[in-house]
Amino acid sequence: MMKKDTATSKSDTGHNQNSRPLILRIGKKLRKKANLLASSQSLIPTTPLHQSDIFPWTSQLGEQWQGIAAEAAGILQNRSAVPPLKDISPDHARIAGDGNWKSFFLVGYGYRVEENCARAPKTAALIDQIPDLNSAFFSILEPGAVIPKHRGVTRGLVTCHLGLDIPVPKENCWMQVDDQRVHWKNxxxxxxxxxxxxxxxxxxxxxxxxxxxxxxxxxxxxxxVTLDLALWGIRRSPFVQDARQNLDKWEEAFRLAEDNRAA
Structure with a gap:
């Protein structure tokens, strides 16, 4: 994984857990104004759902989905060492508290996880070509998983899901966005x-x-410009920096699981 520089590491050791609720409250107050600005400045519709061709790069990745799925399947051979999202980011505990939502990060808020990218080289090469990439990861929902209603950090980001291994019947695995229910397809x-x-x-x-x-x-x-400044702050916040530290710990667990499988 990309290691933190000295300045960042020093600031991390000084994180005051008591300040986190205050930071989150301030962030939530600013989010509404930031989302209004993003809506007024957007060059694409601000509807809940979009057609995938709104981003031309989705076509190339979609054509390569089986190779991406094969790399994800390889990762899941060590599924017990793929971390639950709540263990990476405690700030997601409310929506990922049951531990059934797991995430294998390749890029998180602009930080590239080098070891994980080496484990999925074809996928990593494809996502390297995506303009304005913020995050990329394999998102795994275990049977019976529930992610309760929530909202993302900012309207300045758009989320794209590529189906790799979707349960059947697909109607029983769903996402509700605003008032629309949708299903994934491979x-x-x-x-x-x-x-x-x-x-x-x-x-x-x-x-x-x-x-x-x-x-x-x-x-x-x-x-x-406003979004870039906001993401600059988020990247340096405890929200992201603590997650990077937690990923380092899980990296050791994943490496051990690989060694045990190879033995």
Whole structure:
């Protein structure tokens, strides 16, 4: 994994857990104004759902979905060492508290996880070509997983899901975005604005696997500059920096699981 520089590491050791609720409250107050600005500056519709061709790069990744799925399947051979999202990011505990939502990060808020990218080289090479990439990871929902209603951090980002291993019947594994219920399909994209209220349920006995991509919303200059400043702050916040530390710990567990399988 990319190691933190000395300045960042020093600031991390000084994180005051008591300050986190205050930071989150301030962030929530600013989010509404930031989302209004993003809506006014957006170069694409601000509807809850989008057609995938709104981003030309989705076509190339969609054509390669089987190779991406094969790399995800290889990762899941060590599924016990793939971390639950709540263990990476404690700030997601409310929506990922049951531990059934797991995430294998390739890129998180602009930070590339080198060891994980080496484990999925074809996928990593494809996501390297995505303009304005913020995050990319294999998102795994275990059977019976529930992600309650929530909203994303900012309307300045757009979330894209590529179906890799979708349970059947697909109607029993669903996502509700605003007032619309949608289902994943292997090799197809779901593109949505996660600043709208959304929830997810896997009401099957099978595991759902997707490639989750998050990119910057195309916006006019004022919106773009404002978003870049906001993401700069988020990247340096405890929200992201603590997650990077936690990923380092899980990296050791994954490496051990690989060694045990090879033995």
């Amino acid at each position: 090799g197809e994209w779901l593109v949505f604005d996660d600043s709208y209220s959304h929830e997810v349920k896997n009401e099957t006995g099978q595991t759902r696997v997707i490639l989750l991509i998050q990119v910057k919303r195309p916006m006019r200059l004022l919106g773009k």
